Structure formats: C-alpha cells, structure tokens
Amino acid sequence: MTYDYLIVGSGLFGATFARLATDSGKRCLVIDKRSHVGGNVYCENVEGINVHRYGPHIFHTSDKRVWEFVNRFVEFNRFTLMTVANYKGRLFNLPFNMNTFYRMWGAKTPEEARAMIEAQRGEVGEITNLEEQAISLVGRDIYEALIKGYTEKQWGRSCRELPSFIIRRLPVRYTFDNNYFNDTYQGIPIGGYNVLIDKLLEGVEVKTGIDFFDGLESQWKSLADTLVFTGKIDDFYHGRYGQLQYRSLRFEHEVVKTPNYQGIAIMNFTDGETPFTRIVEHKHFEMMGDEVYRQPVTVISREYPQEYRPGAEAYYPINDESNSRLYEKYHALTEGENRVIFGGRLAEYKYYDMDDTIARAIMCWNERGSSNS
Numbered sequence: 001m002t003y004d005y006l007i008v009g010s011g012l013f014g015a016t017f018a019r020l021a022t023d024s025g026k027r028c029l030v031i032d033k034r035s036h037v038g039g040n041v042y043c044e045n046v047e048g049i050n051v052h053r054y055g056p057h058i059f060h061t062s063d064k065r066v067w068e069f070v071n072r073f074v075e076f077n078r079f080t081l082m083t084v085a086n087y088k089g090r091l092f093n094l095p096f097n098m099n100t101f102y103r104m105w106g107a108k109t110p111e112e113a114r115a116m117i118e119a120q121r122g123e124v125g126e127i128t129n130l131e132e133q134a135i136s137l138v139g140r141d142i143y144e145a146l147i148k149g150y151t152e153k154q155w156g157r158s159c160r161e162l163p164s165f166i167i168r169r170l171p172v173r174y175t176f177d178n179n180y181f182n183d184t185y186q187g188i189p190i191g192g193y194n195v196l197i198d199k200l201l202e203g204v205e206v207k208t209g210i211d212f213f214d215g216l217e218s219q220w221k222s223l224a225d226t227l228v229f230t231g232k233i234d235d236f237y238h239g240r241y242g243q244l245q246y247r248s249l250r251f252e253h254e255v256v257k258t259p260n261y262q263g264i265a266i267m268n269f270t271d272g273e274t275p276f277t278r279i280v281e282h283k284h285f286e287m288m289g290d291e292v293y294r295q296p297v298t299v300i301s302r303e304y305p306q307e308y309r310p311g312a313e314a315y316y317p318i319n320d321e322s323n324s325r326l327y328e329k330y331h332a333l334t335e336g337e338n339r340v341i342f343g344g345r346l347a348e349y350k351y352y353d354m355d356d357t358i359a360r361a362i363m364c365w366n367e368r369g370s371s372n373s
Contacts, residue, residue, distance in 0.1 A: 003029045005203075005369075006220050008212045009230030011039020012354055013344035015200035016069075016361035017228050021369055029224065030201065031210040037201060038232075040198060040315070041354070043192035047255055048127040049299045051282045053232035054265055054313070055249060056059070057193060058285075061355030067185040069358065073199035076187030079285055081180040085268045087145045094268065095180055097140050097173040104141055110174035118140075133164035137172055149272035154305050155318070163320055183355075188285045221339070226368075230344040232314055233330045241329045244349060246314035250304040252276075259293045261300050267337050276302040317349045341368050 004026040015037070015042045018028045036042050040054040061067055070076075083094040092101035097269045101113035120139030124132045130151065134143040137273045145169065151159055155166075179186075189196045210216065212231065220227050229236055234244045267283035269276060282303045283292060284356055308314050315324070327349040334342050343364050352360065 003027050005012040005029070005228055006031070006216070006224035007227050007230075008032075008227040009039060010037035010197070010201065010206060010208075011230060011344065012041060012197075012357045013230045013347075013361045014039075014228060015197050016358050017343065017365055017369070018204045018233045019200045020362065024369075026369075028204050030204055030206045031212060031216065032208050033211040033356075035057055035208050037208060038197040038311075039051040041193040041197065043194050045192075045297050047297050048251070048295060049283045050194075050286060051253060051299050051301065052193075052280065052285070053251070053253075055251070055301075055303060055315070056280045056282075056285070057354060058181075058186065059354050060181040061353075062182075062184045062187040063359055064184070064354055065362075066355045068357050069362070070189075070196065074189040074191070074196045076185075077190050077286060077288075078267075079188045080186055080289075081266070082178040082264065083180055083266045083268060084264050085146050085150075085270045087149075087270045088147075088324075092146060093178050094144060095173065095178075096146075097178065098176045099178060100142065100146075104145070106242065108291045110237070113174060127164050129160045130162040130164055130167050131159040134159070134167045137167065137170075148270075149274075150158065150268055150277055151271040151278050152272060153275075155316075156305065156307055161197060161320075165319075190286070192286070197297050225339065226366075227340045229340055229342050230347050232346045233334070233342060233349060236342075236347075237330055237333055240333075241326055244326055245318040245323050246308040246346075247316040247318060248306050248308040248312040249315050252302040252304070254300050254302075256298050256300055258298060259296055259298065261298045276304045294340070314346055317345065317351060317360060319351070323349070347354075 005021050005028045007018050007028055007030045010030050010032040014030055018030050021028050041057050042053050043050040044053045058079065059076065084090040085094050092103050098110065098113060101107040105116050107116055108112040117139040120141065121136045124136045127133050127136060131143065134147045148159055151162065155162055213235065261281050262279060264281065266278055266280055268278045280303065282299050283295065341349060341364055343360055344357055
C-alpha cells in the first residue's frame with residue numbers, strides 16, 4: 001500500500017484526522033474536489049479582509065481538550081458573537097435576552113419579561129413541532145417577528161413541519177447579555193481559518209480538484225489501508241435507498257465603498273419577505289474598534305438558503321423523521337465497512353459545530369486509527 005489513509009475531504013474532520021495520523025507516523029493522502037483545502041471554513045482574502053466564503057464561522061467550545069488542541073496550531077482573537085435581528089427595519093438583539101424583551105415589550109425586569117412570555121405560551125399544549133416549541137420558549141410576539149420568517153426561509157418549510165429540536169439551539173436569557181454562545185471559549189483564528197487548516201495539513205500530501213467518485217473510488221483499496229470518508233453518506237452508497245435531503249446556500253459577495261456597512265458581523269433579516277436570511281460583514285470578525293476604519297472599503301455577503309440540487313453544496317442535513325429513518329438504513333451499511341471510517345456533518349448526517357467535528361475526528365482516531373499504530 002502507498003498510504004495508510006486516503007482521506008476524502010480537507011475540512012475540519014479530514015484535516016484533524018490527517019494531523020493525528022501524521023503525528024503518529026502514518027502516511028496520508030488528502031483529496032478534495034474543490035480547488036482549495038479547508039471545506040466550508042475556507043477564507044478568501046478580498047481587499048485585505050478574510051472573507052468566510054461559505055458562510056460565517058465562529059469557533060466556540062466548552063471542551064477544553066478541543067480548545068487546547070486548536071491552540072497548538074493557531075492563536076485566537078477575542079471575537080464574541082453578538083447578533084442583531086432586523087425585522088422590517090426594527091432592530092433586536094439576539095440571542096433572546098432582556099435587551100430583546102425590552103425592545104419588544106418594554107419589559108425592564110426579568111419578572112416582567114417572564115410574565116409576558118408566560119401569558120403567550122399558555123396557548124401551547126403538547127409540543128410537536130418547531131412553532132409550538134418556539135412559542136413555549138419566547139411567546140408568540142417574538143416567534144412571529146424573529147423566528148418564523150427566518151426559519152422558514154432557512155429550511156424551506158413551514159415551522160409547523162419542522163422538528164422542535166431545531167429551535168433549542170437558541171439560548172433564552174433573562175439578563176442583558178448579548179453573547180450568542182454560552183461556551184467557555186470563543187474566537188476567530190488570527191489570520192483566518194486558512195491558517196488553522198494549513199497547520200493541520202502541514203507535511204501531509206494533499207491534492208485538490210480531485211473527485212473521489214471520478215476514478216479513485218474503484219482503486220482506493222490498492223492505494224491505502226483505510227479510507228476516511230467525509231462526504232455525503234448516500235453518495236458513498238450511490239443512493240441505494242434514495243437520496244437524503246439537505247439545504248444548500250447561495251452567497252452574494254460584494255465590496256462596498258464604506259469602512260463600516262452595518263456595524264456588526266452578522267445581521268439576520270427575520271421577515272418572510274426579504275429573500276436572504278442574513279448579511280455578513282467580514283471585517284468585524286478580525287478588526288475591532290478604530291481598526292475597522294483603517295480600510296476605506298468593506299466586504300459583505302448576503303446569504304440565500306435554497307433547496308439542495310445535485311452539483312450544489314450540501315450545507316445542512318434535514319433531520320426530520322423521514323430523513324432520520326433513511327439515514328439509519330445507510331448507517332447500518334457502515335457497520336460492515338472494516339476499512340472505512342465515516343466522519344463529519346455529511347457522512348454522519350448530523351449538524352455538527354466546528355468543535356464537535358474536531359472532537360469526532362479525535363474520537364475516531366482514538367477508536368479506529370491509533371489502535372493500528
């Protein structure tokens with residue numbers, strides 16, 4: 001065998017696994033069908049600004065082991081995500097907190113906010129969908145203004161057709177705390193995510209512009225002892241049981257001749273009429289205070305959710321009941337793959353944050369890789 005591991009995909013899972021294997025003396029070949037490494041965390045430098053080409057990525061975790069792992073390779077800045085929601089020109093702080101409740105109802109104390117929510121959640125009985133879950137968390141006013149339109153654009157489905165667990169990711173606080181995440185550690189790699197990926201892949205053989213299914217699929221067993229696959233699991237099995245469903249995204253990137261377009265990294269547009277879900281202003285991820293004004297231009301990205309079509313990028317698994325059942329059929333096939341490791345959001349059909357992805361790669365190496373060292 002030429003390689004110990006053929007790793008399909010150079011995103012965080014593939015790059016982390018490659019780093020761990022290489023550090024243990026294993027020889028890896030990493031391939032990626034895109035023209036660059038890094039998967040969806042890839043950054044493109046535009047006008048001196050690191051543009052998150054496939055959507056905003058903020059590293060956050062409470063897993064000290066993962067935090068220490070990534071800090072071996074890069075230094076992180078002190079960026080803290082604080083998001084603003086724009087509902088028909090009215091601005092609200094996210095996640096839902098006392099600033100949100102004051103702006104919506106004039107509530108000045110946690111007791112007043114709780115009373116408003118309690119009065120509105122009384123209409124909900126047994127929770128069976130996202131709409132009912134959202135109203136039970138924050139009441140109907142906030143649901144109608146800040147959740148319904150955004151979520152239905154994001155998923156292309158009525159909130160009544162979506163599972164309730166999706167909305168549980170959003171924290172609800174009865175404090176004036178605009179920090180989006182509750183995690184202990186948070187930041188952006190100084191210099192952008194390319195610095196992290198390049199460090200993870202340092203000394204690893206990498207080939208871009210290579211599609212696993214266009215030639216390598218039939219010969220990988222002659223190239224490597226083990227395959228690490230991070231692509232779509234239904235593609236790996238050629239849609240044997242049918243295609244899993246995903247949501248995709250389209251981005252419009254624009255250079256704007258102003259040093260500060262919206263004053264915040266991410267602004268969500270929560271009404272149903274605005275066709276995009278958010279505008280990302282990338283310089284705010286790494287430039288703070290007066291540094292923002294040292295450049296006369298800025299770069300913004302409008303994000304448009306769309307149905308996944310073959311050839312597009314699959315961003316979000318749709319973990320509803322029917323898709324979850326279908327995934328379990330594919331997952332059952334993987335149990336007989338002694339020479340294949342499946343990992344990452346697409347291969348496991350699960351929404352993973354970046355720290356989850358790295359933790360999964362470490363776990364897979366510990367369970368399947370290091371035992372072969």
